[in-house]
Each structure stands twice: as structure tokens, then as C-alpha cells.
Amino acid sequence: MKLYSLKNGVNPRRVRIFLAEKKVTVPIEEFDMESAGHKQATFLAKNPLGTLPVLELDDGTLISESVAICRYFEEMIPEPPLFGRSSLERARVEMWNRRMELELLLPTIDVFVHTNPFWTGRRTQVAAWGEQRHKLLVERMRWLDSELKGRAFIGIDHYNIADITAQVAILTARGALKLAIPEDHANLTRWWNAVSARPTSRA
Template identity: 60%
Template sequence: MKLYDLKAGLNPRRVRIFLAEKGIDIPIVPIDMAAGENATPEFLKLNPLGKLPVLVLDDGTVLTESVAICRYLESLHPEPPLFGRTPLEQAQVEMWNRRMEHEILVHVTNMFRHTHPFWIGRQTQFKDFGEWSRNILLDRMRWLDGELAEREFVAGDTYTVADITAQCALLVAKACKVPIPEDMPNLAAWWSRVTSRPSARA
């Protein structure tokens, strides 16, 4: 199998960190979105939406969407379990991963797409919407800071895919000049824990 990757992409990074946590080594094919490589006929045969990451299996089967790719990899390499071990843990990780997507990642993405210079000329930007997303993100970060007062990681006592989602989202937020505020000590301590892991460099 091989992974088509966008080095600076939020969702591709989720898969790379997942691979690193699992100790899985597969060939990676870098795609330059700025140069339009994701819009070539060859790439669009893999993913007509032109998005990354894309995992191509040995038999030619194509998987897209970062969580779907991670779930497939988890089934092949169950240790360490990043989606939970017991039925209850799996439900809790699913719940928290969805919360990280809906309460953190989506607002980071909207802020990035509507305020960052990278998107000028690539899409219509609505700066007011981008600033609204920034304010909502800060509110949700404060909520997450409160949640992390009682546990080390997003979904419990162990590092999971929910942490990976939040970690990658907040890395993009930082690039958009929205670092973790000083009055959010629990979130800052969590950030220090997850970014000190070797997989954070993936």
C-alpha cells in the first residue's frame, strides 16, 4: 500500500501521526497542492474530490478520509489501540473524536480558509465568517481546557485518535496566530504532553 500525502495538510498529518504511533512504515507519495498536483487527471482518478490523504491498497482499492484510513490501519495493527479497547472505550473515543472534529477542527478549518493568505485567489474568502470562527474556536478551547482539568488526554487516561485530531487542529490554529491562551493551563499542559511525543514530528 502507499499513502498520498500533503505535508502541511491537517488531515494528512492526522494519518502520519497515527502511523508513527503504530510504528507502521509505508511508502508515502507527496502531493504538491500549491502546484495543482491534486487536480491532475491521474490524481482525480484516485479521489475525484481532489483531497488528501489517500491510501491505495495493494489490490488497488482506494480509501480516502483520514479517520476511515486510520480505522483500517487499526484493524491491521491493533496495538497500541488508538480507538479504544473495550466497547465502552471505543464509544468514548468515538464520542470525543467527533467532538474534536465538530467543536475544534471545523472552526480551525473555517478560520484558516477565510483568513489565511494561502487561500487568497484560491477561494472566495468571507473574513467576517473567518473571524466569527476564530471567536467560536477560542470559546471551544476554553471548554476543552475545563474538560482536561480531570484527565491527561482528551478521551481519558491514554493517548487516542481524539488527541491526534485536536493536536493537528490546534497546530493549524497556532499557524493562524491563535495559540493556546495563557489562562488555559490544562489545555497548555495537554499540548505539552502530546507535542512531546515522538509522533508529533511525523
């Protein structure tokens, strides 16, 4: 078994945190954006989209997409349950993880791609779209702050993949966008401090 990952990649980070929570160690082959090895023919034979992460099983089976990889390990190693403990919890985790992807993670990535000089010449940048997504991201941080009132975690009462998705989104916003959580977002700040204190946050 081998995990193909990307240094500083958002979705690979999701998988690494998930595996750390499961206390699973998997051999990792890491690529970087500068050399773009994941865009070369050898890797494209494994994933024609050239995206990471990709999990290669011992029999050669390939699983792409971060949540699909996490679901595979959830089935293999059910404890701790990061997708929920019951039908209702699993539905709520699915709902909230999707919300964190659409309302927090994707806007963060869009702002980075469309406004950061790193992507000049690598991707077509539309500055106006980046600015619109930045406004949305700020609005969604306020929304999530209100949703976290009286809650320790996102969606259910224990740490789960929706927390991990929001965690990597905020981490990327802070690092790549220099967008910190506003000081008046007490609930979001409390949550952020708690998830950041987990040993797995450094995976």
C-alpha cells in the same frame, strides 16, 4: 501499498501521526498546494474529490478520508489501541473524536481558509464567517481546557485518535492562525506540552 499525502495538510498529518504511533512505515507520495497535483486528472481518477490523504492498497483498492484510513490500520495492527480497548472506550473515543473535529478542527480550517491571504483567488473567502469561526475557536479552547481538568488525555485514560485530532487542530491554529493557547488555560497547556513531547508529534 502507498499513502498519497499533502505537505503541511491537516488531515494527512493526522494519518502520519497515527501511523507513527503504530510504528508502521508506508511509502508516501506527497503533493503540495502550489503545484496542485492532487487536482490533476491522474489523481482525480483515484479520488474525484481531489482531497488527501488517500491510501492505495496493493490490489488497487482506494481508501479516502483520514479517520477511515486510521480505522483500517487499527484493524490491521490493534496495538497500541488508538480507538479504544472496549466497547465503552470505543464509543467514548468516537464521541470525543467527533467533538474535536466539529468544535476544534473545522473552525480552525475555516478561519484559515476565510482569513488567510494564501487562499485569496483559490477559494471564495467570507471574512465575516472567518471572524465568527475565530470567536468560536477561542470559546472551544476554553471549553476543552475545562474538560481536561484532572485528565491526561481526551475522553479516555490513554492517548487516542481524539488527542491526535485536537493536536493537529492546535498545531494549525498556532502555525497558520498565530493563535496560541491562552496563558490561563493551564489544563490545555499541560495536555499540549505532553502530546507535543511524543516522538510521533513530528511525523
